[in-house]
Structures are given as C-alpha cells and as structure tokens.
Amino acid sequence: MTATTTPLPATVAASGSEHSRRRVHVVGGGPVGLMVTALLQPLEWLSVVLYEQRARYTRTRMVHLEPYLIAPSVGAYRAIQTDGDDVEAIFDPSEVEQGVVFRRSIPPDLMSLLEEWTVGFCPLNDIEQSLSDLIAARASNPVEHSASTVSAQDIMTVIEPDDIVIDCTGRKSLLRDWLVPASETSNADGNTVNVELEFALVVTFLYDQNYSCNELCKYYKNAENPHYKFIPSVARTSHDGNVSHVTGIIHITSDEAAAMPPHFDGEWLRGNFPEAAGSMERFIDKIKAETHGEIIGDLQVICIPLNLYRARNATSRLYRTAESVDHPFAHSPVFLVGDSAVGSPYFQSISLGFECAMYLASLVAQPGLPTGEMLDLYETHTYKQWLRVYMRSKMIKHDKDVFEAVDDRYALLELIHLY
Numbered sequence: 550m551t552a553t554t555t556p557l558p559a560t561v562a563a564s565g566s567e568h569s570r571r572r573v574h575v576v577g578g579g580p581v582g583l584m585v586t587a588l589l590q591p592l593e594w595l596s597v598v599l600y601e602q603r604a605r606y607t608r609t610r611m612v613h614l615e616p617y618l619i620a621p622s623v624g625a626y627r628a629i630q631t632d633g634d635d636v637e638a639i640f641d642p643s644e645v646e647q648g649v650v651f652r653r654s655i656p657p658d659l660m661s662l663l664e665e666w667t668v669g670f671c672p673l674n675d676i677e678q679s680l681s682d683l684i685a686a687r688a689s690n691p692v693e694h695s696a697s698t699v700s701a702q703d704i705m706t707v708i709e710p711d712d713i714v715i716d717c718t719g720r721k722s723l724l725r726d727w728l729v730p731a732s733e734t735s736n737a738d739g740n741t742v743n744v745e746l747e748f749a750l751v752v753t754f755l756y757d758q759n760y761s762c763n764e765l766c767k768y769y770k771n772a773e774n775p776h777y778k779f780i781p782s783v784a785r786t787s788h789d790g791n792v793s794h795v796t797g798i799i800h801i802t803s804d805e806a807a808a809m810p811p812h813f814d815g816e817w818l819r820g821n822f823p824e825a826a827g828s829m830e831r832f833i834d835k836i837k838a839e840t841h842g843e844i845i846g847d848l849q850v851i852c853i854p855l856n857l858y859r860a861r862n863a864t865s866r867l868y869r870t871a872e873s874v875d876h877p878f879a880h881s882p883v884f885l886v887g888d889s890a891v892g893s894p895y896f897q898s899i900s901l902g903f904e905c906a907m908y909l910a911s912l913v914a915q916p917g918l919p920t921g922e923m924l925d926l927y928e929t930h931t932y933k934q935w936l937r938v939y940m941r942s943k944m945i946k947h948d949k950d951v952f953e954a955v956d957d958r959y960a961l962l963e964l965i966h967l968y
C-alpha cells in the first residue's frame with residue numbers, strides 16, 4: 550500500500566517535540582471525531598489535535614440518535630433497548646454499568662446537546678456544527694485544529710512514542726488497512742469483513758403532520774404493492790413536534806441499482822422506474838388520506854448497497870510484537886471509532902459510534918491503564934458491538950424478507966427455518 554504525503558500545517562508538525570502532555574490525534578471531524586474530541590478535551594493531561602479536511606459542515610440529511618446514549622441508569626438503559634436480549638447476552642452486567650457511570654461523568658454542556666438530539670430526527674450538520682462550536686467555546690484546554698487532508702504517512706511521521714491516534718475518517722477509513730503488519734496480511738479483503746445485505750432505494754421526506762406507523766400500517770398501506778414495498782421508519786423531528794420525518798426503504802435488485810445514479814429526486818424515479826415510484830406514491834396517498842397532511846419540499850432518493858462491515862482489527866495491537874518494533878504504530882496506539890470501525894446499514898451508526906467514543910474516552914481517562922490492556926479492552930468492546938449490530942441487522946433483513954413474502958405461503962416457508 551502506498552500513501553501520498555500532504556505537508557501538515559506548521560503548528561502540528563512543529564509542536565511534536567515541545568509538548569509535555571500526552572498528545573491525542575483525532576483524524577476526521579465528522580460527528581464521531583467531534584464527539585471523541587469533546588469527550589477528551591476536558592482531560593487536562595491530554596493535548597488534542599483534530600484533523601478535518603472539510604471547511605464547512607454542509608450535510609443536511611436528517612439523522613436519528615438512540616435515546617440509550619443518555620440513559621441515566623442501568624434500568625433505563627435496558628428499558629430503552631430494542632435489542633435488549635442481545636445486549637444481555639453479549640455484555641457483562643458490569644460493562645453496562647461502566648457505560649452508564651461514564652455517561653454520568655459527561656460534562657453538562659455536552660450532555661445537554663445529546664439530550665436535544667435524542668428527541669426525534671435532526672440534521673447531521675446541526676450535530677457537527679454544535680459539537681464544533683462547543684469545542685471552540687470551552688475556555689480551558691483548547692483543541693489544535695489542522696484543516697487539511699492528511700495521509701496515513703503524514704500521521705506516521707508526526708506521531709511520537711506514546712501519542713494516541715484515533716481514526717474517525719468514516720467508511721473509507723484512512724488507517725483501517727494499515728492496522729495489519731505486512732507479515733500478517735493473509736485476507737484478500739485486507740482488514741475489512743464485509744456482509745452484503747441488499748440494494749435499496751432510501752427515500753426521505755418531511756410530512757407536515759404528526760404521524761406514526763406500526764407493522765400493521767406498513768402491511769395495509771402496501772396491500773396494492775405486489776412487487777416493490779415501501780417500508781418506512783417514521784419519527785417526529787427534534788425541532789418541530791408536528792412535523793414527521795419519514796425514511797422509507799424500497800428493496801431493488803443489483804441490476805436496477807446499476808441503472809440508477811447515486812441520488813435523485815421523486816420526479817426522476819417517476820420517469821425512470823415508475824413501478825417503484827408507484828409503490829411509494831400509493832403508500833403516501835394512504836398516509837395523506839388518513840392524516841390530511843402534505844409533504845414539505847421534495848422527496849430525496851438515494852440508491853445504495855446496504856452493507857454491514859467491520860474492521861477485523863479495530864486497533865494497532867498487532868504491531869506490539871518484536872518484529873514490528875520499528876513501526877510507528879508499535880509505540881503509539883491507534884483506534885478506529887465510528888464508521889471507520891463498524892458500519893451498519895439500517896441507520897443506528899452514529900449512536901454506535903458515539904457509544905464506542907464514550908467507551909474509548911473512559912479508557913483514555915485512566916492514565917494508569919497500560920497501553921496493551923487498553924488496546925485489548927477496546928478490541929473486545931468493538932467486537933461485542935459488532936456482534937450486536939450484526940445480529941440486529943440480520944434480524945431486520947430477515948423480517949423485511951418475511952414481510953415482502955407474507956402473502957405468498959410457499960415463498961414465506963422458503964424463508965424460515967423452524968428446527
């Protein structure tokens with residue numbers, strides 16, 4: 550693997566030898582990188598450098614965060630989970646307890662933002678801008694910003710022994726493929742485990758009435774849709790309790806996906822794939838007839854493969870061997886957090902990334918914790934989160950398949966395995 554080198558801003562490159570505090574390099578200032586930074590900034594024995602290539606936060610898509618992020622007690626955490634049995638099976642009670650105790654230590658400025666975001670949907674760039682403003686406004690321990698696109702080589706050059714590197718660069722992670730020493734590379738897909746679930750159209754729109762939809766509603770509003778089914782997830786927006794945000798998924802084939810651009814509007818869909826558009830429109834007409842509302846603005850449609858993936862190694866622990874002693878990652882632990890570590894298609898990813906950020910911050914906040922132990926604990930925690938996401942995503946996919954075949958007894962039996 551080769552890396553291109555972009556010169557780092559003078560402040561970051563020069564400050565390496567001058568610091569006395571432990572340096573943390575957070576690469577990527579999306580929601581998760583900003584959350585990690587906001588969690589670590591109050592620790593006065595750390596000096597945090599945040600690398601972000603974008604000059605402005607412009608992603609307006611609406612996202613939903615899970616209320617379990619602010620659970621004040623173990624009881625509340627358990628009660629809020631939609632996959633509570635999986636959580637019980639995978640995590641020890643002490644781990645759940647530890648997570649809740651950490652939440653109680655989150656500074657009030659950050660906690661009040663989390664409380665706001667876990668009510669309904671809110672725009673992604675609101676989350677990014679508010680976190681960025683919060684980090685800038687804090688009086689003590691300013692964060693150093695590097696406004697550039699960094700390469701893996703840049704990071705390896707700038708780090709010093711004992712620095713911590715946190716890669717939050719998203720799905721196409723900057724460092725994921727660098728976490729396996731050359732001598733250990735045996736998998737064709739490098740350091741990524743990929744599970745393809747389906748191709749889908751993801752349709753989003755705002756609706757000017759408070760509206761909700763359970764499984765019966767999803768079934769009956771699709772009754773005249775023999776082929777394409779529009780399966781919505783609905784919640785109010787965080788800004789206005791009377792406006793609903795709807796995200797609907799329509800399953801399509803890989804051939805259909807290949808014939809579509811990555812994003813388009815309702816009109817393009819009507820013109821090019823009228824049957825798929827018809828399924829959605831029949832559904833929306835029924836919502837309107839029931840609740841007497843209107844769509845605000847236009848529909849936004851994206852065509853994406855819904856994949857599940859994880860980093861086989863979410864840390865640099867493979868470098869802690871005698872053969873790797875000369876590699877920069879042998880002496881500076883690297884952690885993947887957010888979409889760089891695990892990606893789930895049915896949209897709980899930011900909450901998952903925030904939870905991993907909280908866990909990592911709880912480890913970094915223990916200055917006496919040996920690095921090897923920190924790497925092992927984070928690796929285990931990320932793997933457990935993956936198991937949880939995998940089980941939940943497979944269950945959703947299976948339930949969707951069953952839903953689509955529910956009126957065809959033989960197709961339905963093909964999909965289930967009883968014993």
Ligand SMILES: Cc1cc2nc3c(=O)[nH]c(=O)nc-3n(C[C@H](O)[C@H](O)[C@H](O)COP(=O)(O)OP(=O)(O)OC[C@H]3O[C@@H](n4cnc5c(N)ncnc54)[C@H](O)[C@@H]3O)c2cc1C
Nearest residue numbers: 577579580581602612613698699718719887888897898899
């Ligand atoms: C249509 C759609 C709807 C979604 N809805 C939801 C939802 O409702 N709830 C939810 O939880 N998730 C949702 N998601 C997923 C969510 O947007 C992602 O999980 C989330 O953005 C991941 O955050 P992140 O910080 O890990 O990575 P990203 O958001 O990808 O941020 C990575 C950051 O790193 C920066 N970066 C990358 N490389 C470099 C480099 N070399 N140098 C410097 N900077 C770099 C990028 O500029 C970017 O700012 C949705 C996704 C889509 C596509």
